[in-house]
Amino acid sequence: GAVVSQHPSWVICKSGTSVKIECRSLDFQATTMFWYRQFPKQSLMLMATSNEGSKATYEQGVEKDKFLINHASLTLSTLTVTSAHPEDSSFYICSARVSTYEQYFGPGTRLTVT
């Protein structure tokens, strides 16, 4: 089946630093990947849609200069949280679209900003 990996699975960083999270589709190519953020006991909130070879489409209220997304290949998308602050601490999940109606989620990255 379709497998999506994320790295790292968890990261702790200091306020003001930047963190990069990788999302890879391991056994298929994904022209479209999604980045979500999930706070405790809340649902998945879509941050942006990442399309290979083009600029990401950000959801309303998501700062594109703070959350940098790069989809450089058909199997890799990265999310960089720049100048992280404690309020950015969250569970970040990516998913890769296999078809119009199918997407597979990565295992998530737990970010803690101190």
Place this chain on the structure above:
Amino acid sequence: GQNIDQPTEMTATEGAIVQINCTYQTSGFNGLFWYQQHAGEAPTFLSYNVLDGLEEKGRFSSFLSRSKGYSYLLLKELQMKDSASYLCAVLRSGGSYIPTFGRGTSLIVHP
């Protein structure tokens, strides 16, 4: 826009049956998903409904009524491992085919 409503929490007994409801309001509709998410893990796909009716898959069944903007997930023969959050997600129309998630229903199964 889209509005998706699910109960926040439900409890049930091992071996029992539980129904988790989801209501939605959307200007366009391309189907509804149910996902299971254990704490600290990514969601896993359970079902996708685009036509009215009931679809059964083992212990899990999903029902959709497009005219009522309503779906439910039915879990039979509950097991302790079914304790998880269940997310209802509606697929947007308009060409982008991006799912919008509800808040999720936390199901607690006790002995």
